[in-house]
């Protein structure tokens with residue numbers, strides 16, 4: 275059984291999409307990051323960076339104690355290796371997948387995240403910061419669009435690279451992007467959106483929405499973290 279520490283954010287969706295795709299049994303342990311549940315000591319034990327997602331695999335393939343994993347890219351890789359699915363075994367196609375997985379982890383995720391922050395959440399509209407991240411997100415979309423010009427998926431067959439990228443394209447409007455400007459990316463996006471596993475993953479998220487939150491408190495919890503937050 276996989277225990278998934280989860281919230282309804284792009285990085286959370288990556289793991290439910292994967293798990294729905296391969297049919298591995300899992301239970302969701304919600305971690306409401308707007309209510310500060312990522313700071314609970316029991317969660318920090320498996321996710322010391324106070325971020326979702328994280329997993330505990332209660333039945334590792336080698337047996338023994340449960341294994342916990344944090345960081346969505348590491349989780350996808352762990353689960354792909356565990357199941358032998360959504361990652362090729364051969365060197366060349368495998369390295370293609372890994373490049374695009376890491377491209378998402380180091381590029382699209384952080385840049386689109388800052389884009390969301392400065393465009394939607396920052397208390398002041400800082401034009402320089404908004405332009406910087408909207409333009410960089412557009413550049414990354416264009417890289418993806420070019421890559422998808424002559425192939426169906428990002429790297430060979432449908433893989434953990436596509437799964438890592440897709441949830442970060444879902445909020446394209448909030449990122450100041452128009453998918454019609456990237457026709458190959460748009461075609462890829464519609465293909466993944468229509469997959470039954472993707473539909474099921476986003477349906478599972480519905481159960482956790484509509485939580486009433488004190489927005490001011492959430493903002494303070496999420497956007498005012500420092501070394502003190504970790505050291506206290």
Ligand SMILES: N[C@@H](CCC(=O)N[C@@H](CS)C(=O)NCC(=O)O)C(=O)O
Nearest residue numbers: 283285307312324325326327345346
């Ligand atoms: N690189 C990390 C990023 C995870 C991340 O930023 N998670 C956010 C939600 S998408 C979170 O848990 N935020 C809680 C907080 O900022 O305290 C990953 O891919 O797993």
